Amino acid sequence: xxxxxxxxxxxxxxxxxxxxxxxxxxxxxxxxxxxxxxxxxxxxxxxxxxxxxxxxxxxxxxxxxxxxxxxxxxxxxxxxxxxxxxxxxxxxxxxxxxxxxxxxxxxxxxxxxxxxxxxxxxxxxxxxxxxxxxxxxxxxxxxxxxxxxxxxxx
Numbered sequence: 555x556x557x558x559x560x561x562x563x564x565x566x567x568x569x570x571x572x573x574x575x576x577x578x579x580x581x582x583x584x585x586x587x588x589x590x591x592x593x594x595x596x597x598x599x600x601x602x603x604x605x606x607x608x609x610x611x612x613x614x615x616x617x618x619x620x621x622x623x624x625x626x627x628x629x630x631x632x633x634x635x636x637x638x639x640x641x642x643x644x645x646x647x648x649x650x651x652x653x654x655x656x657x658x659x660x661x662x663x664x665x666x667x668x669x670x671x672x673x674x675x676x677x678x679x680x681x682x683x684x685x686x687x688x689x690x691x692x693x694x695x696x697x698x699x700x701x702x703x704x705x706x707x708x
Contacts, residue, residue, distance in 0.1 A: 564614075567613075570607065576606070579620065580598060586640070591674060591698075610623050610624055612654065620648070636652065652685055659707055666707055690704050
C-alpha cells in the first residue's frame with residue numbers, strides 16, 4: 555500500500571490477488587440499495603477479474619476499503635464503478651477515489667469524466683452534483699434505470 559500525505563492513502567492498481575477484497579467492498583457498499591431495486595445493482599453481479607487483468611481497477615487502503623474502475627475511452631474516461639466500504643464512508647475516501655480519476659484522465663489528455671448510476675441511488679446523485687458532474691441523460695438499460703453524468707476537465 556502506498557501512503558499519501560496527510561490527506562490519506564492513495565489508490566494503487568489492483569492485481570488478481572485483490573479480487574476477493576474488491577468483490578467484498580463492492581458487495582458491502584451496494585448492499586444498502588438491495589431493498590430499493592428489483593435486481594441487485596449491476597456492480598454486485600459483475601466479474602471484476604477481467605477488469606483487474608486489463609489494469610482498470612484501483613484499490614484504496616490496506617486492507618482494501620475502496621475500489622474504483624476506470625475505463626479509458628477515446629475522448630474521456632468512464633468511472634465504471636466506485637465503491638467504499640460502509641465503515642470507511644464519510645471520511646473522504648470516495649472523494650479521494652474521484653480525485654484520482656480526474657488526475658488519471660487529465661494525465662492522459664482526456665477532456666472529461668463520465669459515469670452513470672441508478673436513479674434510486676439518490677445519495678450518489680447528490681454527491682456527484684457536489685463534485686461538479688452534470689446530468690446528460692436518463693434511460694432504461696439492461697433492466698436498470700440509469701442516470702448518466704459527465705464532468706469536463708480543465
